Amino acid sequence: MTTTEHRVGQRAPLTRERIIDAALRYIDSHGLGELSMHKLGAELGVKAMSLYKHVVNKDDLLDGVVEQLWSEVEDAALVDGDWRKGYESFAYSLREMVHRHPGAAFLITSHGIMPASSLRCIQAHITAATDSGVSEERAYAWLRTITSFALGTAFNDVAWSSSQQECQPNTVAELVRPDVPPELVAVAEIFCGQADPDAQFELGLDLMLRGIDS
């Protein structure tokens, strides 16, 4: 047993990291709206106020979650090789992250923070492009466009496939008010139905990348 272990055999000591992990897990399975310091504490076998010894407040906790999300993206997106491949893999890993964390992913755009991991990730792809002779301005513009597209489509997938909380089947019927006429419900069925969103994404992304080349 190391010297840092407290009371061997009891619960592991709290850590900022452990708290953030637990928060992300909780959001994934119960939805962002269900997360509270009390419940999160309970999840970790601890009272709510104990969390504040490791996290300045709930906002800070969510900052940590965003950081975590970005670092997952950073890990997954490869940069070596053609910068176009890099951009593409960046888009894919963003998309996969959103699908992996439907409840939490919204925080990435709504929480107004750019953690170091995100910036490192962006910087890597940008330099890959500029090293290949792309102007810095274009490198940024294209990356921004692709990022927006990737996030936009992924959020769309997620919004309709599960009502942002919980993880029920979620039929289209739950998306429309009971009084909308049936022909409009049919529109919703098709527009929001899972008509192969992956193919959809590939199509759009390919479209943009080809546009860049031309």
Place this chain on the structure above:
Amino acid sequence: MTTTEHRVGQRAPLTRERIIDAALRYIDSHGLGELSMHKLGAELGVKAMSLYKHVVNKDDLLDGVVEQLWSEVEDAALVDGDWRKGYESFAYSLREMVHRHPGAAFLITSHGIMPASSLRCIQAHITAATDSGVSEERAYAWLRTITSFALGTAFNDVAWSSSQQECQPNTVAELVRPDVPPELVAVAEIFCGQADPDAQFELGLDLMLRGIDS
């Protein structure tokens, strides 16, 4: 004075519509997180519980806000003429709506509801396309792609230009933790800076529309 007026000279009577309008205005100027039934009631010169005579609960209120947002989009997006123009104007009016209501717009994807106005709008554009010989499958796929792109880029603009609450100047310094190295802050400056997002949007959109034609 009409027969529906109560106590002339006092405040106008509450209405679902008036409440929703006030809520949207409140969110626009104070941020979504600041909205509460109590404050909204105060804004209307009324106690919180009075709102529940016109709105089943807060969720229903937010549904109403989403409905309002979509109806603004519906009003602005024109459908007659070339369906491509229709798609384009749809994208533009979505974008403008998001910029007009930075705090509330998130609800459109996160609140899991498709009001009749949204479906009417979608249907109109789809039939414009299919009437011109586009297959229904492609009409939907392209509209979905463009919608995602428009929302994705607009959310991006909004996320960095004002920290989703409040309406301060918001320098990039507020987006990054104080401990990130300066060269990464520079990346944030460029990536999140307002490097003409309109041009950015036009570029991406044009890119997709041209891709559709080819």
Place this chain on the structure above:
DNA sequence: CTTGACAGCTTACACCATAAGCCATACGGT
């Protein structure tokens, strides 16, 4: 004048984030 509908109010409850301060343990310096 009575009656009923309805708009707004009051009260009440469970839950939330979090400020302030308590207590026991663990560790570093002597």
Place this chain on the structure above:
DNA sequence: ACCGTATGGCTTATGGTGTAAGCTGTCAAG
């Protein structure tokens, strides 16, 4: 071996939140 100090978790308390339940006063129709 001791002691001071830092630390991690706990308790208690405050003000804000959504909303259930029920009251009151005003209006319009009978």
